[in-house]
Amino acid sequence: MSEQPGMPSASAGATVTAGPPAEGSPPAGREPVVARSREELHAARRALTDGDVAVVMTMGALHEGHATLIETARQRAAHVVVTIFLNPLQFGPREDLSRYPRTFDSDMEICRRAGVDLVFAPTPDVIYRDGDPGVRISAGPLGNVLEGQARPGHFDGMLTVVAKLFHLTRADSAYFGQKDAQQLLLIRRMVRDLDFSVKVISVPTVRESDGLAMSSRNMYLTESDRETALCLSRALRAGAAAASEGPSAVRRAARAVLVREPLALIDYLVLVHPATLEDVPEWYRGEALLAVAGRVGTTRLIDNLPILVGPQGGALEVFSDVESAGA
Ligand code: AMP
Numbered sequence: 010m011s012e013q014p015g016m017p018s019a020s021a022g023a024t025v026t027a028g029p030p031a032e033g034s035p036p037a038g039r040e041p042v043v044a045r046s047r048e049e050l051h052a053a054r055r056a057l058t059d060g061d062v063a064v065v066m067t068m069g070a071l072h073e074g075h076a077t078l079i080e081t082a083r084q085r086a087a088h089v090v091v092t093i094f095l096n097p098l099q100f101g102p103r104e105d106l107s108r109y110p111r112t113f114d115s116d117m118e119i120c121r122r123a124g125v126d127l128v129f130a131p132t133p134d135v136i137y138r139d140g141d142p143g144v145r146i147s148a149g150p151l152g153n154v155l156e157g158q159a160r161p162g163h164f165d166g167m168l169t170v171v172a173k174l175f176h177l178t179r180a181d182s183a184y185f186g187q188k189d190a191q192q193l194l195l196i197r198r199m200v201r202d203l204d205f206s207v208k209v210i211s212v213p214t215v216r217e218s219d220g221l222a223m224s225s226r227n228m229y230l231t232e233s234d235r236e237t238a239l240c241l242s243r244a245l246r247a248g249a250a251a252a253s254e255g256p257s258a259v260r261r262a263a264r265a266v267l268v269r270e271p272l273a274l275i276d277y278l279v280l281v282h283p284a285t286l287e288d289v290p291e292w293y294r295g296e297a298l299l300a301v302a303g304r305v306g307t308t309r310l311i312d313n314l315p316i317l318v319g320p321q322g323g324a325l326e327v328f329s330d331v332e333s334a335g336a
Pocket of ligand 1: 187
């Protein structure tokens with residue numbers, strides 16, 4: 010994985026290569042305990058007594074982006090729990106739940122390599138004992154824009170399972186990727202608004218050497234789709250390169266890349282405030298989120314770049330005012 014010009018890569022940060030594992034972690038290569046039921050989870054969790062516990066929540070089909078989250082967690086916490094759960098609540102009726110890749114054996118290989126203590130891989134009936142939960146977390150207005158507009162109910166379903174997994178794993182800290190910027194923001198808001206006692210830590214987006222953000226959904230891309238998909242990260246880089254000239258220059262530069270790729274059906278390209286997700290006005294100077302979503306072939310892809318708009322403008326690894334594992 011190499012660093013992209015004008016685009017920070019997580020592999021370049023201190024996050025991936027930082028010091029020795031925290032005391033208490035199993036050596037990389039040891040077999041993680043696998044829990045399928047609540048009882049198995051509780052028994053295995055009770056055994057993690059000597060030190061703090063970090064959780065990395067995933068939907069499986071693990072790749073180097075997930076591995077970086079896990080490795081970052083392992084460098085900072087005594088124990089790491091990985092959850093692998095394809096949450097039906099966050100998929101709409103016309104979305105890709107049934108075709109979502111399921112690769113448990115290679116997921117376990119990554120967990121083994123990264124020194125995970127415990128893998129919780131339940132089926133939906135374990136998580137939702139009485140079927141669809143009548144009581145759910147509401148993401149509120151921030152859940153209705155951008156991804157929420159394209160995927161109604163997605164963030165309510167996501168937050169509901171994240172809340173449940175916080176309770177079930179009793180984690181002290183949780184690591185989430187900047188790749189899913191709106192999800193990360195909403196999880197931070199839920200933790201703050203509902204007084205969860207867990208520390209949320211963000212990890213910069215991990216990219217392929219050509220700039221494509223790693224995603225489980227990249228498995229759906231044909232070779233030519235993949236070529237097309239590169240316009241998303243290219244657009245973000247072009248936008249970041251114009252950051253010293255102000256918001257409309259950023260949007261214009263990014264859009265100019267996207268219009269040259271008619272096979273990418275762009276849903277949105279926005280430059281928004283990182284906390285409110287509202288478009289930043291032309292006079293704005295400071296940190297902003299440049300985010301893009303679109304369909305390539307049959308696959309919906311998202312990507313984003315935190316940027317600094319202003320005289321010293323350009324791409325950032327992560328936002329400065331949040332706890333992160335960025336450089
Ligand atoms: P998912 O399995 O797609 O739900 O992702 C699980 C976690 O991995 C989320 O916190 C994602 O933001 C994070 N993640 C996914 N892809 C990447 C990536 N390319 N770089 C960093 N984190 C990622």
